[in-house]
Amino acid sequence: MAKSQPLFSLLLFIFISGTISQSIIQLSRDHDVYCNSWRFSVETNDVGYWDQVPSRCVSYVQDYMTGDGYRSDSEVAASYALGFAKTVEIAGDGKDAWVFDVDETLLSNLPYYAVHGFGYNLLPNSFSDSTREEVVIMISFRTIAELTDRIDCSAPFKLSESFDELSFDEWVDLAEAPAIKASLNLYKELKQLGFTVFMLTGRSEHQRNATAKNLQLEGYSDWERLILRESSDQGKPATLYKSQRRLELVNEGYRIHGNSGDQWSDLYGFAVSERSFKLPNPLYYIP
Incomplete structure (x- = not known):
């Protein structure tokens, strides 16, 4: 029984890694779908007044503007x-x-916006609960993300930045x-x-x-x-x-x-x- 412990641990690790990896991929897809809808609402003026890109859509906006x-x-x-x-x-x-x-x-x-992070800057100490939840998830997945190469773990987590005249x-x-x-x-x-x-x-x-x-x-x-x-x-x-x-x-x-x-x-x-x-x-x- 003792000899099977390492094998069991390895299988458990692989299972958890795969599950978390799929969660990361799904999280990314969910964000892309939401952010595409957000951009559509911006262009049709359904959003009305807004002063910064939602934190979850910063990477999406960057990809869109440079792609x-x-x-x-x-x-x-x-x-x-x-x-x-x-x-x-x-x-x-x-x-x-x-x-x-x-x-x-x-x-x-x-x-200009590329230098300013497409409207986002370094994550401050105080931020919304929804953003905090996303960051906690990302930090929890850091080890697995490094193994799966799904996200750039060397980059700082960032938020949207208000316009600086x-x-x-x-x-x-x-x-x-x-x-x-x-x-x-x-x-x-x-x-x-x-x-x-x-x-x-x-x-x-x-x-x-x-x-x-x-x-x-x-x-x-x-x-x-x-x-x-x-x-x-x-x-x-x-x-x-x-x-x-x-x-x-x-x-x-x-x-x-x-x-x-x-x-x-x-x-x-x-x-x-x-x-x-x-x-x-x-x-x-x-x-």
Whole structure:
């Protein structure tokens, strides 16, 4: 009987290892399903106001933004925008307009969010019970996870991080945000079709030079006007600010056929375009 003890222990260990390994895989799958649904609700604006990515979805958002999903979604949105643009009869008077947002529409701030962990930082001492439960589970599975190579145990456990305006402004000043390729291609096609292009951004007026430099470096050129927040616009909700600026264009005689943006606040309100095109953005929300 004593000789069978090591064999029994080994079999028990293998059974437990397999069970826990399957639990880890199932936990990962459950998170992916939930996070895909969360992202869908973000894009349809069902979530409403939110200020940070759920802790369980940080890795999902990272994978989405750096993988084929985000690129494909952006390309499809741009293709529908171009399809509509080709149906517009350009009058030739320079008044057929298209409005673009800048951040996460023409330019990608993904390098900034990658440095900031895609919106998450080191796990603090105080966190929600649900997060605590997940972390306890992960720690309990650490030995088995190392054996099964299911998770990276060298990486710190992390949470979503709220937006830091100061650090983001420093990033903007670098003028290093890359172009979103699908939007750049759309932009060039619209120019060839004869649209007058306006850029309407929530960035502040003092960031004009850095923003214009960044856009030009990434291949955007010959826009009609780059519209930024003036001092009188500070504190206004984005929906109101952008609606007022679009109304000014309408009052100048422009016909706004299309509007591309990553936030619903880029597209909602008054003086809206004939068609609006929403680009994906599960990183942040601007009301």
